[in-house]
Amino acid sequence: MLRYSGSRRREFSGRGVIGLPAATAAVAEAAGRMNRYPAMAAVELRVRLARHLGVTAEEVAVRPGSVGVLQQIITGLCDAGDEVVFAGRSFEAYPILVELAGARSVRIPLDDAEGHDLDAMAAAVTGRTKVILLCTPNNPTGVPISHDRLEAFLQAVRSDVLVVIDEAYVEYADAGAGPDAVTLYRRYPNVCILRIFSKAYGLAGLRVGYAITTAAIAEGLRRTALPFAVSALAQRAAIASLDAGEEMEARVSAVKQERARMAAELDAQGWRLQRGRAIFCGSAPISGCSRGWWTRLTPRASWSARTRATECRSPWPTPTPTTACSGSSQPTRPDTL
Numbered sequence: 597m598l599r600y601s602g603s604r605r606r607e608f609s610g611r612g613v614i615g616l617p618a619a620t621a622a623v624a625e626a627a628g629r630m631n632r633y634p635a636m637a638a639v640e641l642r643v644r645l646a647r648h649l650g651v652t653a654e655e656v657a658v659r660p661g662s663v664g665v666l667q668q669i670i671t672g673l674c675d676a677g678d679e680v681v682f683a684g685r686s687f688e689a690y691p692i693l694v695e696l697a698g699a700r701s702v703r704i705p706l707d708d709a710e711g712h713d714l715d716a717m718a719a720a721v722t723g724r725t726k727v728i729l730l731c732t733p734n735n736p737t738g739v740p741i742s743h744d745r746l747e748a749f750l751q752a753v754r755s756d757v758l759v760v761i762d763e764a765y766v767e768y769a770d771a772g773a774g775p776d777a778v779t780l781y782r783r784y785p786n787v788c789i790l791r792i793f794s795k796a797y798g799l800a801g802l803r804v805g806y807a808i809t810t811a812a813i814a815e816g817l818r819r820t821a822l823p824f825a826v827s828a829l830a831q832r833a834a835i836a837s838l839d840a841g842e843e844m845e846a847r848v849s850a851v852k853q854e855r856a857r858m859a860a861e862l863d864a865q866g867w868r869l870q871r872g873r874a875i876f877c878g879s880a881p882i883s884g885c886s887r888g889w890w891t892r893l894t895p896r897a898s899w900s901a902r903t904r905a906t907e908c909r910s911p912w913p914t915p916t917p918t919t920a921c922s923g924s925s926q927p928t929r930p931d932t933l
């Protein structure tokens with residue numbers, strides 16, 4: 597089992613193309629109307645998303661990033677001392693949002709395969725549990741939750757506990773490995789799916805994400821939202837990105853190729869590599885070094901990941917099973933958040 601290092605954000609500063617070209621053009625066009633407030637209920641985007649997902653627009657709530665939705669959910673459902681169950685390690689924002697709401701984090705360690713320990717998570721549910729957070733594929737291990745395991749979990753959990761399925765990296769999941777979350781949502785109304793435009797679509801800076809959930813919960817999220825929080829530029833870029841399916845497929849495929857290339861390069865350097873899943877690529881600690889690491893390959897990061905693979909080489913020339921390292925001489929660790 598890996599022990600993980602902390603997390604740091606290091607933003608892309610190279611010259612690569614960031615958003616999909618169609619989104620960049622839509623933003624440039626919308627920039628001429630900056631004096632206007634955005635559509636408050638983001639109806640056009642919700643209708644477009646509904647068509648994309650096979651749900652109704654009433655079941656979609658659009659917010660400034662999925663973190664924005666999640667904060668509303670946790671703050672709205674939890675009183676002080678209520679519990680939110682999630683995996684440790686998973687997305688670093690979870691405990692922060694729980695603490696901000698005055699609720700209590702119940703962190704369940706990952707299993708030996710670095711996936712969610714769903715049995716332990718179900719057993720951790722108490723009368724105070726209001727929300728469970730599941731991340732599939734998981735950040736940072738990339739391990740997906742299979743459809744059948746997730747369905748069994750939903751059967752085991754009380755129906756008044758909201759189960760949030762965070763699919764931030766769903767576009768990068770291997771076909772069939774993860775759940776069909778929308779189907780599960782139809783069977784279990786206590787499910788709320790979170791999706792984002794920040795990674796595969798490359799729109800992190802514009803802040804737009806969304807929830808797919810029952811019309812009642814989505815309505816609650818809209819009613820309690822800060823008005824006009826999703827900018828007009830973000831709404832236009834999101835719609836243009838959804839319309840640019842082919843550009844998007846090419847982007848995802850390029851990132852997957854980069855993941856394979858980086859994995860092969862690290863393999864060749866002697867790292868005991870955890871096979872890249874989703875957009876993560878990681879290594880177990882090499883002999884004598886206590887920490888493993890993970891890196892995330894995104895459109896924004898694929899260029900820098902290429903550099904980092906090279907960076908890793910210099911402090912630890914070709915690690916071998918007998919290579920030792922001290923904590924202080926570790927190379928720059930790739931960021932995971």
Ligand SMILES: Cc1ncc(COP(=O)(O)O)c(C=O)c1O
Binds near residue numbers: 660661663664731804
């Ligand atoms: C698992 C997970 N969920 C959500 C987010 C944030 O999404 P957004 O940019 O839409 O707030 C991230 C960002 O790293 C993430 O890793």
